[in-house]
Amino acid sequence: MDDMRRLTFGESGGETLLPLSPLKLYMMRFRLLMGLWLLALPTLSQAQQRHTLSGYVYDAASGEALTGSTVRILGTAHGTYTNTYGFFSLTLPEGRYQLASSYLGFMADTQWIDLRQPQRLEIRMEGRPSVVEEVVISAACDAYRREVASPQMSQIQLDIRQVKHLPNLGGEPDLMKVVQLLPGVAKGGEGTTSILVRGGDPDQNLILLDEAVVYNVSHLFGFFSVFNPDALKDLTVIKGGFPAQYGGRLSSVLDVTMQEGNQRDMHVKGGIGLLSSRLTVEGPIVRDRGSFSISGRRSYIDQALRVAKIRVPYYFYDLNAKANYRLSERDRLYLSFYRGDDVLYNPDLGILTDSSTSAEDAALFQDIDFGFKLGNFTSTLRWNHLFSDRLFSNTSAIFTRFDYDIRGAFAGNEIFVGSDVRDLSLKTDFGFYHSPAHTLRFGGQVIQHRFRPNVISAAGDISALLEGRETPTLPTLEAGLYVQHEWQIASPLRLHYGVRFAGAATPGKAYLGPEPRASLVYTLGEKASLKLGYARMQQYVHLVSSASVALPTDLWYPVTETVRPQVADQIAFSYSQHLESLGTLLTVESYYKRMYHLTEYREGANLLFNDRFEDELLQGEGEAYGVEFLLKRDEGRFTGWIGYTLSWSRCWFDELNGGAPFWAKYDRRHDLSLVGVYQITDRLSASAVYTYLSGPRFTPQTGQYLTPTPGFDGVEVVPIYADRNAVRLTAANRLDVSLSFRTRPGKRFQSEWTAGCYNVLNAPAPVRVHIAYTPEAGVRYTQPSFLGLVPSVGWNFEF
Amino acid sequence: MKYSMLLILSSLAILLSACLPDPVDIVIPQAESRLVISSQMIQDQVLLVQVGRSLSALDFAPAQGEALSPELLDQILVRQARVVVAGAGQTDTLRALGAGLYLGTGITYQTGAAYQLSVYDSVSQQGVFATAEVQPAATWTDLGYTFEIFDYGIDGIDRQDTTLVLSLAFEDLPGGSYYMINAYEASLTRLENLPDFEDLAATLLAPTAQRTFPLSDALYPGQAIIRDTLRLEGFAPGDTLLMSLAQVEETYFQYLTTRARRAGSLVVELLGEPVNHPSNVVRGYGMFALYRPRIQMLVLE
Known part of the structure; x- marks a missing residue:
């Protein structure tokens, strides 16, 4: 859907990126290739006089750029869509054309253009009021036609407005939990925000917020995501067939953009949920020239329960801020920030004591002071520049930080454990819209990573027992150059192909390798198509975490002399059919992914207080394959989707499971999601989500034996476990519903009440495995549920 | 705002009292007896x-x-x-x-x-x-000890922890070698009571994993004499300690390291991925190992 969004040209980097002779060789080839392309493209033009029609598409009410809106010439096959910044460019033979623009949720815009010379347009689209009666669904038709005709595969764009209207836990709309409902995307544990895409691990997802990598996407130990929906504008999920501009992760790209702010009027919006409240202020800096948006969110369960004299000393908060300013017709600046933290401060550990606790131990608990703080900070400065009507560029300077501090104190002793990762990145992307048949995108990125995986310090007498240490800072330079040609070979055949030359340099070792990407579409008329795609991805950082649980304190670690980059090759084949009479799009896609140098940890590895991660690290291979079905409807009184995934995922490591292949922990065979929003009246809507998900796998104890201790001074019990991940846990199914009622449209002050129910069937939603040891019945496993039926209520407002 | 707060609190009360489904039993296929x-x-x-x-x-x-x-x-x-x-x-x-x-x-x-x-x-x-x-015998060349005493207080109550620090040395045998060191508190030693087999088999003793130390000479490259220190908790002046040293085969060393990894940390026990002990017994479990332990006694003063 969005295969022309990041239009890139790369002259950054150069030979100085990595001081390597292979890099110089690649650079020479890259330049030669670029030169040939640029020389060849003009000869592809027809002799007839051609002119470029370019411009931006905006929301007429707010002045914000509309990403991915369709711009096409009626009566012809020519068309395109806007990039992230709302820009489009079409080069056409001289003539008179009827230009149509469409975007979901907006009235279609049509105008006649007399193209005798280059023209630049500003198209402002009017929002459409809520649906009262079924209307002609032109925007969705345009979007589906474009999706059918695009070679881009495995890509889904989510409407943030839809995210807000879906049922959620505790009245907190959560972007990541909606992403989990898409085919090919599975969740980690019940109730958590982690995602596993096509058999990949959670660290294999490139999660970008205004181009900055977000290393930790969760609050409250994974139960809520860091994305405040009020602060967001768009979300694009790519599960495979990655365009060449993306690199650095194996499994998926989640590209999230923050809203720019209203260019015309001041607006305030917010919401109050059971766990947190949100407030956003946006408005013009200079009308129609620049705007800002500031959003804040904070959980207040600590404050609310204080009323009932219950002490919960935990909160999280998010702060998003963004500003943009048009410097000239050709230049625009964007500056965005995000800051979010989880904070636990001085909890009352006295609650851990009971009547059996000795006075001495109770005093110890009372005396302990413990707390932590962890969070992300990102900032992005972007400069859009239009070199010509056909050459668009964006250059970004990006800073990202993720860190955590854990501190504990008792009886005059203190312990501090910390870790952080910081990235400083420079990125440039160019897009050259030669003609409707040829678009060239290229660019580059260089990232200076600084990993400080583990810092431990102690003060007081305890420092004699716990040696303070700091893992050496690990500087890593990651760089990539890419080029991609989008080529309409013939009327039914379109090809996107390109390559990304990426590498990473770490002290003592450098890795470099090409990542070819290609996708091809063959259209069967206007409404159906067959697609084929291949992509290679490489990953230079990975997450150090226990195999059993995910903690927000998991550490990120780069490639080293001995730890090689993870690599994945993925091929996919799909069939798309626009079912116009139903207003739906059906996509069936199958994939096979082979992964190399996957990382796992030695059996029994202890990663806590351990600064020798490499000694515990193993590398192996894996594969994942499956088929995904998606039937979606994006406009009309009833919207939503049906997603189903049938998949397999397994891996093999020489030193795990005796060298035999084993199923991945999250090898979930069936994943079904039914998502629906029904607009009952213009003020009342109802929504429901039903999910069925096969259980993850685990390794249970199946037997035991007694044996003398190695010193023959006693007897001990040795457990016997099944093969790794041999047993599948219980499947889970859940139905969530919600009802929204908003004030009459047209009023200045708009508000909306949302009442919902999570797990309305009160079905078991297993979250973990509980092991019980009983003398007579041995080892018994049960799965307690995360939550049963939970009602919620929320109130949102806007003025 | 007051009404909103009331609404939030009442909703929280509903949330907290919401019903929770019964835990689901997991049926586990059991391993055959071997x-x-x-x-x-x-x-x-x-x-x-x-x-x-x-x-x-x-x-x-x-x-x-x-x-x-x-x-x-x-x-x-x-x-x-x-x-x-x-x-x-x-x-x-x-x-x-x-x-x-x-x-x-x-x-x-x-x-x-x-x-x-x-x-x-x-x-x-x-x-x-x-x-x-059959493995060759390894012998101690030096065995010494000190006590480290750690004083601390909580709410005015004085506490004291004692750690026994053993300094040991032994000759590294030729080739890639693996060793097992065992520390016994003499009063617990069953070597003196070998005839009481039924009693030995019938009672589960406290795990002694913390007192069995697998060791590879790969960690001491180029050293003809391996020197290191061990820290042991639970010993005090007046105790008698038996220190056993044996060279073992690599497979048995892997068995010992697996055991030590499992038992060495509560974190691993709770959070780690389960791990099976290696075995060199075909169609069975356990270990058949032939090594010669050499024991030295230390009376701690």
């Missing part, structure tokens, strides 16, 4: 082999210090097996001592020679075999 082997060589002519049987995970859940019932012991101990050791041109059929223990005295074991153990249990009609190589 023979379990362990061995101990005493000097160069005495071999002690214990033969047992594995149980399903559902049969019982052991608790530290608990005495096993006679019924369970009958289920576990294999008292009537045929146990044969053969190697270096000699064969010895071990005799049953009771409690699943079998004693062999008919072979003088030769360093470097491989011996095969065959066990057949006529009751279960199961047979297993394993092969091990």
